Amino acid sequence: MGNKYRVAALLLVILFSACKEATKTPIPIVKVDIPEIEEVKDIIEFGYNLNDFVVKRDTIKSGDSFGQILGRNNVGYSTIHNIVESAKNTFNIRSLQLGKPYTLLCAKDSLETPECFIYQPNPEDYVVIDFKDSIQAYTDKKPINYIEKSATGVINSSISVALEEQGLSPRLAFKLADEIYAWTIDFRRLQKGDRFKVIYTDKYIDDSIYTGVHNVKAAYFEHNSEPFYAFAFETDAEKGIVDYFNDEAKNLRRAFLKAPVQFSRISSRYNLKRRIAVYGYKVRPHKGTDFAAPIGTPIMATANGTVTKSERRGGNGNYVKIRHNATYETQYLHMSKRKVKVGEYVKQGDVIGWVGMTGNTGGPHVCYRFWVNGKQVDPFKQKLPLAKSISDSLKIEYLDFIKPIKEQLDNIPFEVKPELIEEPKGETVRQSNQNLIS
């Protein structure tokens, strides 16, 4: 408790003065270490002041059960039984997962009797089973904090490198390249000297645990000296749909998703001159783009359309083909399972099947084929149509909304790297780095 030290110190002072009174003889000076009167700060976690307990933290080990954990901490069998019975509607004690952290809050007595068990299935959520007096079980969330930050960078090789140099999250590069500018800027063909600014929010749990970039509020990318603004804007509050638009309220997204699977890696691009070892290095054109992803990864329709094929056939394995309009069709190969039927209407992002290895394939991936007027082409080389634009009524609201954000963005200075500053000839005085970085 916070007052313990203070009381102890006070007692010592009283004892001393009492002694003085009684003997009236000089007391030899004894050095007494009176603990500094220091406010012991409350340590609040899981809604408890941890100073009130002996705190024991551990992780679920192989073979651990709720009963065993309490048992080896001096809780009797019948008490454990009661706790399990009372808590079972809130928390299934069998769901304890190997490696997940738990905390025991124990009484500050000689037995250190546990009074509360807290289990954390993930960094954000926790389950409390409090059995100090009556038995209470509930789940709660740790306080989340979003902190707005900004970053700038100049491209020398890639955006990841530009961010890495500043110790910024690669997730930011992913968001810019794959989510925001995927349709407007080809990040594989950035120019040296391209530069960017970004305003984003970082997410923290408990003020201390950094969990990564939460979202990008606005960005500015200068590619080939051409400016590209991007502002996050919620177009449908009910569904929570957020899209990115430029400074003229034009959608930055295209009618097609860039990839039919999330967080995948392109393992083979559209290539008419591809040579493959198993075919004796003969030219075997690859008219698709292969996205490697684990078996079972959902495959999404990259645009709205109607399913025209859904079958299993030869080298294609399980595949689905979708007609989007008179011009565009897309096709998805090697699925483990298909989810849609011919004639079904699907929307962009709808799951149409799952990644598999059916047909001719060396590993789990989806071969994505893009058809324009009946011909297979490289989707990355197409000028694809824009996604739905902002409605007229919303446009005014949008332009109002982005005004201060754009100003904020425009006022962020580009960081200037000291080595890029040309030293004036003949001058020996060098500015310190401190002044150059604003």
Ligand SMILES: [Zn+2]
């Ligand atoms: Zn392929």
